[in-house]
Amino acid sequence: MARIIILGAGFAGLWAAIGAARMRDEIGRAAEVEILVVDRNPYHNIRVRNYEVDLSEAAIPLGEVLDPIGVAHRLAEVQAIDAVKQQVTVAASDGGREVLTYDRLVLALGSELARPAIAGLAANGFDVDTYAAAVRLDAHLAALGAEAPSEARSTVVVVGAGFTGIEVATEMPGKLDRAGVTDGQRIVLIDPNPAVGITIGDNASAVINEALLALGVETRLGVRVTAIEPNAIALSSGEIIPTRTVVWCAGMRASPLAEALDVERDRYGRVIVDQFMRVTGAANVFAAGDVACSFVDGVHASVMSCQFARPMGRFAGHNVVADLFGQPMLPLHIDWYVTVLDLGAWGALYTEGWDRQVRTSGAAAKLTKQTINHVRIYPPRTGDRAEILAAAAPTLQAPPAVRS
Incomplete structure (x- = not known):
């Protein structure tokens, strides 16, 4: 055989x-x-x-x-x-x-995930690259919820302001709420580039920045991480941010x-x-x-x-x-080619084409994102052989803007 x-x-x-x-x-x-x-x-x-x-x-x-x-x-x-x-x-x-x-x-x-040789990253960093890593991050946040309030406890630093980093940062307030870390929440998004979402394109930057501002997400742009300690992160600018949670999303x-x-x-x-x-x-x-x-x-x-x-x-x-x-x-x-970027409680951003022209944003784009994440990308889960095989027909699906 x-x-x-x-x-x-x-x-x-x-x-x-x-x-x-x-x-x-x-x-x-x-x-x-x-x-x-x-x-x-x-x-x-x-x-x-x-x-x-x-x-x-x-x-x-x-x-x-x-x-x-x-x-x-x-x-x-x-x-x-x-x-x-x-x-x-x-x-x-x-x-x-x-x-x-x-x-x-x-x-x-x-x-x-690309993991550079930065002091403390392996020991003190978190990520969402795998399901196991995402579960580990959630367990860490839940443990923080049982601790006494402090600036480091309530601050989450996300490194990498690309697609994943933006989604992690904008969803983090909800994750902290669920973990019981509701006091003094602070989310900081860091990237060595001069702007957020460089890889997503210039057309999207205004929408992304609007969402970050509405959600209270701070940015530190044009800087690099030099070290990560159990209770702080050090930046090339000389700034040290107290934090117990650094989520690496860079590359x-x-x-x-x-x-x-x-x-x-x-x-x-x-x-x-x-x-x-x-x-x-x-x-x-x-x-x-x-x-x-x-x-x-x-x-x-x-x-x-x-x-x-x-x-x-x-x-x-x-x-x-x-x-x-x-x-x-x-x-x-x-x-x-389309992109649908989740922007947490603010909504989402939907673009079309390789030049990423913005088509919808906010609540309307969020509905598209939820349909994709929760329905469209799943295989059939009925156990029906014919249905599972039919789903793999090698024909391209229509763009998300067309399908409901």
Whole structure:
């Protein structure tokens, strides 16, 4: 029996698995190929929700989605990839190591937070990069709620004023309220750039600044962090801010396991893939999501977001089975791009196009954001095989502004 191994069960990996199972059934080869998903966690994390107040629906057991469609899944840490021998070395939670051989591989290990060598960051910093990290942050905030009031207790510093950092900062008042830290709340957003949301574009800056001002979020721009202590953070400006909570949201990199492939990578460490999601320069290897760079419209490179990871995964899953059995593959093409930035209690910001023209903001955009985060990006959870497989049809969804 042939084997397809999918490394990672994030947005790209999960949808690659479902897409592969759909194509396997469609061509009537279900008995001839095993689809195996390998991930360090037994769940699919709705990663874009890790900043939210309520994390109760941010992790979905893999078996809930994969068991009904006959996709195997293994809890293990990927340690090495040998594309020449077509082998993957994994380590189980009990410490045992195993070498898995594949006929086709889908690399969907995603991205991870860039953590520079700043004094105290590893020991005293928090983040929302993973579900486990988000849960750890919430537990820390809850513990602060039981402590005596102090300036450091009530102050949260968020480092990185990009997409994630802005969402963390604007949602933080709600998280502090839930933790019982209601006295003297202070949120400070720090970034080395001269403005907030540089990566989101100039058109969005006025709306973002309006929201930050309304929510009372302070900014420190054009400065860097020099040290993080248990009760304070030091900045390059000389300012020292008393705080017990520093949330690091500055920068993302593709999984370092992508370096195991002797292929071209971009400045984020992402492997380059063609229109069929095949890794350029590696035989029998496909890639999707944050670990892959695809020129989705022939010009623009994919962005590290679930908006691109999900269709990339669906096409990778379809094409990896098609390639294995000599069937025609389908080229990925995405000719639209939107961003929906959560701005906490103030609302949200919705932009369209690669130049990020603002279309809606405030309460109207918030409804779109909630629909995306709580409904649209979820796989079917009914356990119905046909419904799950149908959701992985390799066709692009309409823009969020059109769908309800």
